[in-house]
Amino acid sequence: MNVLKFGGTSVGTVESLSNVKRIVESLPADTIVVVSALGGLTDKLIATASLAAEGGDWAPEYEKMAARHFQIIDTLVVEDKKETTSEVVNSLLLDLRRTYEAVALLGDIPPRTLDQIVSFGERMSAPIVAGIIRDAKLHNSLDFIKTEKWFDKNIADAALSHDLIVKEFSGKCGGPHVTGGFIAQDRDSGQITNLGRGGSDYTAALIAAALDADMLDIWTDVDGFMTADPRIIKDAVVLPEMSFVESMELCSFGAKVIYPPTIYPVFHKNIPIRILNTFNPGASGTFISDSSDCDAFPVKGVTAVRNTCLVHLYGNITENVAKINTRAYNAMARNGISVFLLSQPGENHEFAFAISSADMQRTNKVLNEEFAPELIDGSLSSISTTSGMSTVAVVGEGLKNIKGVKGRIVHTLQRKSIDILASSEGSNDTALSFVVDEKDTVEAIAAIHGLFF
Ligand code: ADP
Ligand code: ASP
Ligand code: MG
Helix, strand or coil: CEEEEECHHHHCCHHHHHHHHHHHHCCCCCCEEEECCCCCHHHHHHHHHHHHHCCCCCHHHHHHHHHHHHHHHHHHCCHHHHHHHHHHHHHHHHHHHHHHHHHHHHCCCCHHHHHHHHHHHHHHHHHHHHHHCCCCEEECHHHCCEEEEECCEEEECHHHHHHHHHHHHCCCCCCCEEEECCEEEECCCCCEEECCCCCHHHHHHHHHHHCCCCEEEEEECCCCCECCCCCCCCCCCECCEEEHHHHHHHHHCCCCCCCHHHHHHHHHCCCCEEEEECCCCCCCCEEEECCCCCCCCCCCEEEEEEEEEEEEEEECCHHHHHHHHHHHHHHHHHCCCCEEEEECCCCCCCEEEEEEHHHHHHHHHHHHHHCHHHHHHCCEEEEEEEEEEEEEEEECCCHHHCCCHHHHHHHHHHHCCCCCCEEECCCCCCEEEEEEEHHHHHHHHHHHHHHHC
């Protein structure tokens, strides 16, 4: 059995949804289909909420969203499901209208209300897609994708979700089965939550892992995983295959193809992922498994995370390198802050970490508390945070076999007059990463891509 996930662009228009229908109807009935909201809808839901909170005229935007859904229902939903699908969507749209009215009255969007608002995207797209595909059965993902609070985030409760997914789908005959991605429910409060932007991939992976699927197919708008984002690098090429580890590195360093947490559950069960194109279903796509072709493609790609913040710890701390690193790393991890680059101490005895700019304030607080004794006794002179940077990463299990690879990249960036503000070799030899000024991001990606491809 395969789990298929169709992203926003794949369920964005009458044309793309016709492709989805053709693809799914050609597969066995036990196929499970996870869908995103209609393309661009999640952004629209958020923008309209902001408009309402600012006292703007949100109603026309709301009407456009409503009309878009009804146009698809009218054109594509099979006759005998048209009425019930319209009723379901209509009732959700009324609920959405009431929520916007409340936001307009309040002049603010509390986080819980925003979670409620973005959930309408998948709550509407799932019944519509189920209404389009012959014999499809609809499943409510709020019943089996559960989250728990982790600092200010909601994270999947994987164990509970696993059990509920098994209960939901086991022994269910007929199908295909359709459900909405991204949305979830807090296991304690019952509030609607979500798995984070791009999270439909993760819903599909949780389902695939729980049901021991044969394959997780991510259907999107490109022919496969490419050597760089094709929107930035015009001559990026599709990779026929890569390993779980390589895809994990590329995605956590910003390649938008798969939402990063997605890979772990299927990697753990050794369920391969395919990246396929809804608009070109004949293309062979990218096959992601536990092996990697390092001969043909020692390097799999170049990518970047923008909004990087660089944290520096300055002081006379050379003899305690490992200890300081571990303490800083653990203090941040305990507070829910991910560190994606850990640099070697530099000439001025400084340590550098790269984090997301969104975590900057919290990091400052956490590190100042952790190192309060050293800051007082002078063994650390200061802790600084600077935003406005990008982390550019080169990924491939074959990197370690390329002689002098780091030197060649450094030289290439220097020739383009791009300053490297920190660098790291990662922990598993599969990635090399470099922090550069955000304005140099595209040029750095292009230069490194040109070196390898
Ligand atoms: P979906 O709506 O299907 O989830 P996303 O927009 O999340 O699609 O992901 C697909 C997009 O990822 C592509 O359109 C492409 O612009 C972008 N992308 C970024 N890096 C890569 C890469 N290395 N290979 C392919 N696509 C990439
Ligand atoms: N609709 C959600 C988003 O736009 C989830 C997804 O598309 O995966 O982020
Ligand atoms: Mg996506």
